Amino acid sequence: MFAVRYHRYGGSDVLRVEDVAEPHAGPGQVRIAVRATGVTPADWYLRSGMLRDVVPLTLPHVPGMDAAGTVDEVGEGVTGTAVGDEVFGLVPFADQGGGAAQYAVLEAWAPTPRSWSFEEAGGAAGNIDTATRVLEALGAADGMTLLIEGAAGGVGTLTAQLARARGLTVIGTASEGNHGFLRQFGVIPVTYGAGLADRIAPVAPRGVDVVLDAAGKGSLAQLVAIAGDPRRVVTIADFDAERHGVRFSRSQAGTSPGWAGLPVAAALADQGHLTVPLHAVFPLTDTAAAHDASATGHARGKIVIRVR
Numbered sequence: 001m002f003a004v005r006y007h008r009y010g011g012s013d014v015l016r017v018e019d020v021a022e023p024h025a026g027p028g029q030v031r032i033a034v035r036a037t038g039v040t041p042a043d044w045y046l047r048s049g050m051l052r053d054v055v056p057l058t059l060p061h062v063p064g065m066d067a068a069g070t071v072d073e074v075g076e077g078v079t080g081t082a083v084g085d086e087v088f089g090l091v092p093f094a095d096q097g098g099g100a101a102q103y104a105v106l107e108a109w110a111p112t113p114r115s116w117s118f119e120e121a122g123g124a125a126g127n128i129d130t131a132t133r134v135l136e137a138l139g140a141a142d143g144m145t146l147l148i149e150g151a152a153g154g155v156g157t158l159t160a161q162l163a164r165a166r167g168l169t170v171i172g173t174a175s176e177g178n179h180g181f182l183r184q185f186g187v188i189p190v191t192y193g194a195g196l197a198d199r200i201a202p203v204a205p206r207g208v209d210v211v212l213d214a215a216g217k218g219s220l221a222q223l224v225a226i227a228g229d230p231r232r233v234v235t236i237a238d239f240d241a242e243r244h245g246v247r248f249s250r251s252q253a254g255t256s257p258g259w260a261g262l263p264v265a266a267a268l269a270d271q272g273h274l275t276v277p278l279h280a281v282f283p284l285t286d287t288a289a290a291h292d293a294s295a296t297g298h299a300r301g302k303i304v305i306r307v308r
């Protein structure tokens with residue numbers, strides 16, 4: 001099959017389209033003929049080698065942590081999914097290779113909502129997993145106010161919509177050019193940076209209950225002060241979390257409390273309550289440009305690779 005791979009850590013120029021061996025669905029997995037795969041900052045963190053001590057990869061490696069497509073193999077023990085079903089889900093990327101390939105294995109999935117294109121579906125699963133995991137960790141519930149630092153990116157836009165669906169008020173930080181974009185999702189936009197508490201106060205007269213740091217730009221001290229307690233703050237991106245008494249939420253291989261969010265999100269999408277805003281779609285042969293676009297740190301929504 002064809003796939004994008006890299007044989008050594010480095011810049012986006014290490015990415016090559018090659019002919020590689022096909023993966024196969026193991027117990028509890030399905031294999032899909034991939035239509036689209038998402039690009040997340042972790043794809044280029046891993047490719048650059050900066051995470052090699054934390055997440056060692058077997059090289060050569062196929063990037064892409066989530067994908068959408070048509071089921072063409074069903075693993076032992078799988079029920080409720082058949083060859084020919086359209087699904088989106090999470091790729092066990094570290095051991096079996098990722099979604100930037102003709103075929104990929106999924107370890108968690110849900111039916112692709114009728115309202116989503118293959119590109120939207122291809123970039124959805126990772127952010128739904130993360131958003132669900134974080135909302136559970138924060139105890140997010142109807143009537144609460146959630147502040148999302150870095151709300152305009154892939155994780156932020158999905159978390160905001162899932163939180164709104166749970167009945168939360170959502171305040172989100174972004175650069176001013178993204179404020180109109182955030183309002184489309186019912187998010188109250190605020191500019192990030194020094195003095196954030198002063199900008200939050202008028203839009204949250206009863207205060208902020210819980211905070212997600214989805215930016216990792218060193219603002220945890222400020223976010224803890226706004227929440228009033230570090231236990232009300234979760235970061236997915238700031239490795240200084242412990243110093244601030246803040247929990248760091250990361251995806252876990254094999255299982256995640258976020259997996260339960262996939263069918264929930266699909267049902268919301270079918271009811272017209274969840275979209276996957278796309279920053280840009282690149283062809284597979286331009287995977288390097290997709291990684292470089294992510295590395296700017298200013299994606300407005302999700303970056304996706306169309307595989308076929």
Ligand SMILES: NC(=O)c1ccc[n+]([C@@H]2O[C@H](COP(=O)([O-])OP(=O)(O)OC[C@H]3O[C@@H](n4cnc5c(N)ncnc54)[C@H](OP(=O)(O)O)[C@@H]3O)[C@@H](O)[C@H]2O)c1
Nearest residue numbers: 041150152153154155175192215217236237250251298299
């Ligand atoms: N631990 C986990 O499980 C997990 C899972 C997924 C992602 N992550 C991490 O979470 C982070 C976000 O991921 P993503 O996929 O949402 O990234 P993304 O799509 O690239 O979005 C980045 C967003 O950050 C915003 N931003 C840039 N500078 C900022 C600042 N100083 N303060 C606040 N926001 C700022 C940008 O908004 P503007 O353009 O408006 O500046 C942009 O919308 C990354 O570091 C990623 O590695 C962790």
